[in-house]
Amino acid sequence: MRMWEAVPGERDLAVDEITGRLPEGLTGTLYRNGSGRWDVGPTAVDCLFDTDGMIGAFALDGRGVRFRNRFVRTRQYTTSLRKGRLTTRGLGRQRxxxxxxxxxxxxxxxxxxxxxxxxxRVLALWEAGRPHELDADTLETRGTTDLGGxxxxxxxxxxxxxxxxxxxGAVVNFGFDPYMPRVDARWVRAGGDAKERRSRLRETLAEARPRMRLRLYETDRAGATRYLRAVPLPxxxxxxxxxxxxxxxxxxATPLRFDPVPIMTGAAPMMDALHFAPDEAAAFLLVPRDGGPxxxxxxxxxxxxxxxxxxxDGPDVVVDLVRYAPETFGAAMAFFADVRRADAAAGTLTRYRIRASxxxxxxxxxxxxxxxxxxDLRLSAAEHRYSYALARTDGLTGPLGPGFGIARFDHRTGATDAYATPEDVLVEPVFVPRGPGAAEDDGWILTVGYHAPSHRSRLMVFEAAHLPDGPIAEAWLPFHLPFxxxxxxxxRVAAL
Ligand SMILES: [Fe+2]
Structure with a gap:
């Protein structure tokens, strides 16, 4: 499908084709991050984490819409531009x-x-590395940051x-941290006969394997980031x-496991080291924010x-997530490995209630x-009634393509409202409240829609409570954006 073609360059433009009517009160900037290109020279990049990040920004100033897009100047992007090919190791590829x-x-x-x-500033984030910092207006990459050390x-x-x-006003986050536990060789040698020393050596070697922990962070309203604690993973x-x-x-922690040995020794790409252990339990890790166990x-x-x-919710913790049942683990894995060809229709919106018991x-x-x-992000960490998602509600399955629209879910009644067409592929819907005191659901949904027949994309604005009525305004680009x-x-209205 042509949606996966590379974006046709880096552009700055005033959008001159607006259909419908932009709401007067909707001012600000929508930033999107995603893969700007899926081919680098002769190489097709299949794993979604390995494709070059590109920021696309739409600024709405109350009069019109401006657009700018820039690739993030990562080491992979700049080196591959210079050499005309990929020289990096990815999650799905070897060097x-x-x-x-x-x-x-x-x-x-x-x-x-x-x-x-x-x-x-815009921080462009990625799973297993430092953020890249960009100027919010020019989208120029300033480099990576360790958030003040x-x-x-x-x-x-x-x-x-x-x-x-x-x-x-805080932002709370985490990062993966693979590590080797410290091994005390003195303990192996200390005292006892040869048999005891051999036994201690065996025990020590069993301990001395790569492990994974999470590092937790909190950034305060003023922008200062502090390290909170480490959480070892099972x-x-x-x-x-x-x-x-x-x-x-x-x-x-889900039963998707990866074997660190072929990754560290360089024997295989990381995707090949992933596997499901479908008979193993999943586990919620509840990390008290006051520092308890x-x-x-x-x-x-x-x-x-x-x-x-x-x-x-009182003594309970309520968690909503998009769940893949064990029979769809294969589909989830395929989605990792090759998002352009895999079946994209496997996750369902699920509520978990974790009792104090x-x-x-x-x-x-x-x-x-x-x-x-x-x-509605104003309800983060509090009870929400509505959620919005990229969705396919017609029961069909297949790769990500036309027919994938957006939907609103009422978690109280189970009601679902959707908007999808056979010509369009929409992306993650972002909710914008109508004003600071607006009720939940009183606002707009912003998304970007790829229109397959014209091979173009546009910013789409919906009334959040009336998705099936279709967009109230669309700001059309004269080209397409990849998914x-x-x-x-x-x-903040960016000076794009
Ligand atoms: Fe994600």
């Missing part, structure tokens, strides 16, 4: 040169997953999926997102990429196939 060229080499940071907006660990990772705490679990309640940082609550196996939101109750919110969920992943809106 040329065999094992020696890949050994102990982390995957290239493509900065392609999401954005964190801070005044005049706060980021820790081998990778300095700062996840693509941070969470807002509207009560304090296994080498993949963790793409976190949720936040007033009391907890919430993680879910981590609660580990086991439940039936599931997989997920994204939480919607979470909140404390450790019992976990599960309830399906909607049977629609969804991904990239969003909600992108996550975005955010700020009331």
């Amino acid at each position: 040329r040169g065999g094992v020696a060229a890949n050994m102990l080499r982390p995957p290239a940071n493509t900065a392609n997953t999401s954005v964190l907006l801070r005044d005049d 706060a980021l820790k660990g081998l990778l300095g990772a700062y996840s693509a999926h941070f969470r807002h705490d509207p009560e304090t 296994g080498f679990s993949f963790m793409h997102d976190m949720a936040l309640t007033r009391g907890y940082q919430v993680f879910a 981590v609660r580990v609550v086991e439940t039936d196996p599931f997989f997920f990429f994204h939480f919607v939101n979470a909140y404390d 450790g019992a976990v109750e599960t309830e399906t919110v909607s049977g629609a196939a969804v991904e990239a969920p969003q909600f 992108n992943f996550h975005g955010a809106f700020t009331p």
Whole structure:
């Protein structure tokens, strides 16, 4: 499908084709991050984490719309431009040169997953590396940042999926940190006969294997980031997102495992080291924000990429997420490996209620196939009624393509409102409240729609409570944008 073709360059323009009527009160900037190109020279890049990040920005100033897009100047992007080919190791690909060229080499940071907006800066975030900092107006890349020295660990990772705490104005996040535990060789040699020393050696070697922990961070309203704590993981679990309640940082360890040995020795690309252990339990990790011990609550196996939101409900913790049942683990894995060809219709919106006793109750919110969920961010860590997501509600499955629209879900009644057409592919819907005191759901949904017949994309504005009525305004670009992943809106109008 032509949607996956590379964006035709870096542009700055005033959008002169606007259909419908832009709401007067809708001013600010929508930033989107995603893969600007899927081919580099002769190489087709299949794994979504390996494609070059590109920021697309739409500024609405009350009179019209301006657009600007720039690739993030990552090391992979600038080097491949110079050489005309990829020279980096990715999550799904090896570098040329065999094992020696890949050994102990982390995957290239493509900065392609999401954005964190801070005044005049945009942070382009990616799973397993430092943020790249861009100017919010020019979209010029300033370089990577360790957030004032706060980021820790081998990778300095700062996840693509941070969470807002509207009560304090803080941003809470985490990063992967693979590590080797310290081994005390003196203990192996200390005392006893040969048999005892051999036994201690065996025990020590069993301990001395690569492990994974999460590093947790909080950035205050003024922008200062501090390191909170480390959380060791029970296994080498993949963790793409976190949720936040007033009391907890919430993680879910799923039975997707990866074997660190071929990754570290350079024997195989990281995707090949991933596998599901479908008979193993999943576990919620509830990390108290006041520093207490981590609660580990086991439940039936599931997989997920994204939480919607979470909140404390008396002694219970309620967690909404897009759940992949064990029978769809294969589809989820294929989506990782090749998002352009895999079946994209496997996740369902699911509510978990974690009781104080450790019992976990599960309830399906909607049977629609969804991904990239969003909600009114003013209700982050509090009870929400509505969520919005990229969705396919017609029961059909297949690769991401025309027919994928957006939907609104009422978590109280189960009602689903959707907008989709056989000609369009929409992306993650972002909710913008009509004003500071507006009720939940009283506002607009912003998304970007790819129109297959004309091979063009446009910013689309919907009334959030009336998605099936279709867009109230569309700002058409004279070209297309490839499918992108996550975005955010700020009331600041960028000088694009
Ligand atoms: Fe994501």
